[in-house]
Amino acid sequence: MKSAKLKELLRRYKSASSEYHATSYWDAYEKTILETIDSMDMNQLRSGKYPILATFGFNDVIHLYHPNLSWIKKSMLKFVHNFILKDRAILPYGLDIRNIQEMAYHHCELIAESTKSTNIENIEVSTFGNPQDVFKVSGRNYTMTFLSYYLRYCFVNKYIGLKGDETIVELGSGSGYQVEILKKIHPNLTILCFDLPAQLFLCEEYLSKAISQEVVGSNLTSEWNNLDNLKKGALHFFGNWQIPLLKNLKFDIFWNAASFGEMEPDVVKNYINQISGKASWIYLLQARNGKETSGKNHVKTPIDIEFYKSQLSSYSLIREQDAWLAHSKLAQSGGYFEGIWKQQ
Numbered sequence: 001m002k003s004a005k006l007k008e009l010l011r012r013y014k015s016a017s018s019e020y021h022a023t024s025y026w027d028a029y030e031k032t033i034l035e036t037i038d039s040m041d042m043n044q045l046r047s048g049k050y051p052i053l054a055t056f057g058f059n060d061v062i063h064l065y066h067p068n069l070s071w072i073k074k075s076m077l078k079f080v081h082n083f084i085l086k087d088r089a090i091l092p093y094g095l096d097i098r099n100i101q102e103m104a105y106h107h108c109e110l111i112a113e114s115t116k117s118t119n120i121e122n123i124e125v126s127t128f129g130n131p132q133d134v135f136k137v138s139g140r141n142y143t144m145t146f147l148s149y150y151l152r153y154c155f156v157n158k159y160i161g162l163k164g165d166e167t168i169v170e171l172g173s174g175s176g177y178q179v180e181i182l183k184k185i186h187p188n189l190t191i192l193c194f195d196l197p198a199q200l201f202l203c204e205e206y207l208s209k210a211i212s213q214e215v216v217g218s219n220l221t222s223e224w225n226n227l228d229n230l231k232k233g234a235l236h237f238f239g240n241w242q243i244p245l246l247k248n249l250k251f252d253i254f255w256n257a258a259s260f261g262e263m264e265p266d267v268v269k270n271y272i273n274q275i276s277g278k279a280s281w282i283y284l285l286q287a288r289n290g291k292e293t294s295g296k297n298h299v300k301t302p303i304d305i306e307f308y309k310s311q312l313s314s315y316s317l318i319r320e321q322d323a324w325l326a327h328s329k330l331a332q333s334g335g336y337f338e339g340i341w342k343q344q
């Protein structure tokens, strides 16, 4: 292990109690993610050179062909594309990639208008880590992923009406792309990111480059026994086992996207117990009927939307809807919902 910071995070994680350890879904990824970090070039973080990182958000590659196709099938398709179809449009309605990008951007503009959110034209994505899928609109950089996380912000903003000085706790921040959007729109937000060691390490590496506001790193927070040193307006990183630090904190929003659903029910119950009554609002984006129970990455017990409703009994579900990416519905695992709960 090359990074002393990651080594220390792993040491603390291993000595934490079992409800903070990754369950089957994420345990299956851990070894490969750690090996990847050890040998990777951080400047290629988002180039597609390290596909395992896409599992937690670093997903900035244009997949012209389905990523799971064998190389033989991909080569055959490339041949057909390059030598037979040439530049003829193969999608319906004569669509090409540029049309899809423009429609996705326009989708964001319309959603911003209807949710009274800050327009997408006011922000742009960082190009740190060489993202493959960068395109320009009015001279600014975007990726499809960036636009998709922007829509989550619009949904939340519609019901909360962010003022910009809120405190947000995100568990399972993954790449940190959501925080990038939120901090670029509202630089004074106080944000606490909690995650498993390797994911937290890369999230911190990325966001330290992607945003200009103060970052309080896990090398500092790992020593904390309370949140007395929380800095207003700064972005903080914590190991997921440090969630009990929230016990005396009242905060505005608890945020969990595509993360609870990849854990087991008891682990999720423990997290929900620790944030219940402390967060004024809760935003969840999860697989509506739970994640798969077979395959390399699977859960033992799927968690569906009814589970969240029953666990959040001291909150009112204000609104839930099918979750969208910028260019399509979020259709994996049979579809995702996003919902916003308010403390009663």
Ligand SMILES: C[S@@+](CC[C@H](N)C(=O)[O-])C[C@H]1O[C@@H](n2cnc3c(N)ncnc32)[C@H](O)[C@@H]1O
Binding pocket: 020, 021, 022, 023, 026, 055, 056, 057, 171, 172, 173, 174, 175, 194, 195, 196, 199, 240, 256, 257, 258, 259, 260, 262, 263, 267
């Ligand atoms: C699919 S990624 C989603 C990342 C990000 N929220 C997003 O929407 O792109 C799932 C995240 O949940 C985190 N996670 C999985 N199991 C966890 C656990 N037991 N405790 C805390 N975080 C966990 C992973 O490390 C990862 O960051």
